[in-house]
Amino acid sequence: xxxxxxxxxxxxxxxxxxxxxxxxxxxxxxxxxxxxxxxxxxxxxxxxxxxxxxxxxxxxxxxxxxxxxxxxxxxxxxxxxxxxxxxxxxxxxxxxxxxxxxxxxxxxxxxxxxxxxxxxxxxxxxxxxxxxxxxxxxxxxxxxxxxxxxxxxxxxxxxxxxxxxxxxxxxxxxxxxxxxxxxxxxxxxxxxxxxxxxxxxxxxxxxxxxxxxxxxxxxxxxxxxxxxxxxxxxxxxxxx
Amino acid sequence: xxxxxxxxxxxxxxxxxxxxxxxxxxxxxxxxxxxxxxxxxxxxxxxxxxxxxxxxxxxxxxxxxxxxxxxxxxxxxxxxxxxxxxxxxxxxxxxxxxxxxxxxxxxxxxxxxxxxxxxxxxxxxxxxxxxxxxxxxxxxxxxxxxxxxxxxxxxxxxxxxxxxxxxxxxxxxxxxxxxxxxxxxxxxxxxxxxxxxxxxxxxxxxxxxxxxxxxxxxxxxxxxxxxxxxxxxxxxxxxxxxxxxxxxxxxxxxxxxxxxxxxxxxxxxxxxxxxxxxxxxxxxxxxxxxx
Ligand SMILES: Nc1ncnc2c1ncn2[C@@H]1O[C@H](COP(=O)(O)OP(=O)(O)O)[C@@H](O)[C@H]1O
Ligand SMILES: [Mg+2]
Numbered sequence: 001x002x003x004x005x006x007x008x009x010x011x012x013x014x015x016x017x018x019x020x021x022x023x024x025x026x027x028x029x030x031x032x033x034x035x036x037x038x039x040x041x042x043x044x045x046x047x048x049x050x051x052x053x054x055x056x057x058x059x060x061x062x063x064x065x066x067x068x069x070x071x072x073x074x075x076x077x078x079x080x081x082x083x084x085x086x087x088x089x090x091x092x093x094x095x096x097x098x099x100x101x102x103x104x105x106x107x108x109x110x111x112x113x114x115x116x117x118x119x120x121x122x123x124x125x126x127x128x129x130x131x132x133x134x135x136x137x138x139x140x141x142x143x144x145x146x147x148x149x150x151x152x153x154x155x156x157x158x159x160x161x162x163x164x165x166x167x168x169x170x171x172x173x174x175x176x177x178x179x180x181x182x183x184x185x186x187x188x189x190x191x192x193x194x195x196x197x198x199x200x201x202x203x204x205x206x207x208x209x210x211x212x213x214x215x216x217x218x219x220x221x222x223x224x225x226x227x228x229x230x231x232x233x234x235x236x237x238x239x240x
Numbered sequence: 241x242x243x244x245x246x247x248x249x250x251x252x253x254x255x256x257x258x259x260x261x262x263x264x265x266x267x268x269x270x271x272x273x274x275x276x277x278x279x280x281x282x283x284x285x286x287x288x289x290x291x292x293x294x295x296x297x298x299x300x301x302x303x304x305x306x307x308x309x310x311x312x313x314x315x316x317x318x319x320x321x322x323x324x325x326x327x328x329x330x331x332x333x334x335x336x337x338x339x340x341x342x343x344x345x346x347x348x349x350x351x352x353x354x355x356x357x358x359x360x361x362x363x364x365x366x367x368x369x370x371x372x373x374x375x376x377x378x379x380x381x382x383x384x385x386x387x388x389x390x391x392x393x394x395x396x397x398x399x400x401x402x403x404x405x406x407x408x409x410x411x412x413x414x415x416x417x418x419x420x421x422x423x424x425x426x427x428x429x430x431x432x433x434x435x436x437x438x439x440x441x442x443x444x445x446x447x448x449x450x451x452x453x454x455x456x457x458x459x460x461x462x463x464x465x466x467x468x469x470x471x472x473x474x475x476x477x478x479x480x481x482x483x484x485x486x487x488x489x490x491x492x493x494x495x496x497x498x499x500x501x502x503x504x505x506x507x508x509x510x511x512x513x514x515x516x517x518x519x520x521x522x523x524x525x526x527x528x529x530x531x
Contacts, residue, residue: 054423056419056422056423075422075427076419076422076423077422077423077424077425077426077427077428080422080423080424080425081425086423088420088423092417092419092420092423094412094413094416094417094420095416096412096416097409097412097413097416101409101413104406104409105406105409105410105413105421105424106424108425151424155424155425
């Protein structure tokens, strides 16, 4: 079965907010150990795609498989337990909970020597270790992004889905977040689906890219090298 | 000398009353903060706690055993209510549960009248609790001191539970960004059930400890519902710390007002609420700080 090594497989989904028809037929997949991006302008439906996967805004039609299991319209907690870690663009660090408590809530035992636990998060993100007792919502935007990614990692997921990690970040911060995603998610073999408007970030972390147009339509699929060779593709795609 | 002991009496009475308000209001606040349900039957659950306590004690059960059992019974009632009345309305607007719990209030009150009648009841306290203890130059009833102690233990237990356990952590997180909590693998259904049962148990505890302080009658829950509303509105909807401040404040104001001008006690409490809301429309500590 070809689906076997697809960690995420979205087949022709249609998603609505009430009457508003936002995703009009979207298909994409992410294979095991692959890092894939969805590139698209503001408002095309990138976030809605991720919300469809998580079951937060379930698609009305179409199918979603996670690691071979049909999870279409499952509630978010069941999707999460399938091994999907969602990092929303707002990061959603729990206010009133310390950095450590934010991590503890997400932690799930992993297998193998590469498994993540709190200690490993603290080792890799010393800034979080320094602030472990501090209210998570008092961290700077960049630190909160680290915490949000750390929270995804400690759940030892099969796939991390990351919504616009560069949104609202300074160039320096974008570089830092890029390094974190590349070193800890991609290099360690965690499957990744990242949504971006910032193509530099996307090209630096992912190897395959879906170019999303309005209403979630996929207008093209390209590899990083193809996009680097012909920058015009991205220019045209992201131009308003 | 008489003036000083009166002042100490009033202070202790304020704390006792404030403590009862606090336990009821915190329960109401936990339910609201975690599931956005304004439980209008909360006062009736409080009354149910008092009546269950009365019945348990009058069958000859030790008061302290009743103190543990009555809240559990109210907790079971809360579980049934959550499953049958609240849960089916979860996806709808807050107005639905508002109306349904309003109806439930009359249902429980009717049940209470049917079971226990209209005449007031009194919980028979163990002899030692009916005595007074010389304290700070006054003689204060042992039962009231016990009430203070129980309030402190309940609040300390609740705070430890919320701050130290993983379940408590989940509840605090759920009061802020529930959607993200589900994304971490938590079934919010159990958070909602847990909140309603916990809130009901707290109402039950307040009911049985308040029973001997006041008379137990079918309308005792109504006054308490209003008072605990005042507490959570003044303290800030969903704010636990705000509730502590507000409960002590209202306890003190009501005790003082009753001492000096009995008839106007509640009027003064409402005036205070109006003044505080005019200055801070979202309550002393604002909305939703669940810590
Ligand atoms: N909660 C909502 N209710 C109604 N429409 C929404 C809602 N959220 C987003 N939309 C609309 O759906 C479309 C896609 O939004 P979104 O998925 O957030 O886009 P992106 O993440 O690509 O910027 C937009 O037109 C947006 O206005
Ligand atoms: Mg978006």
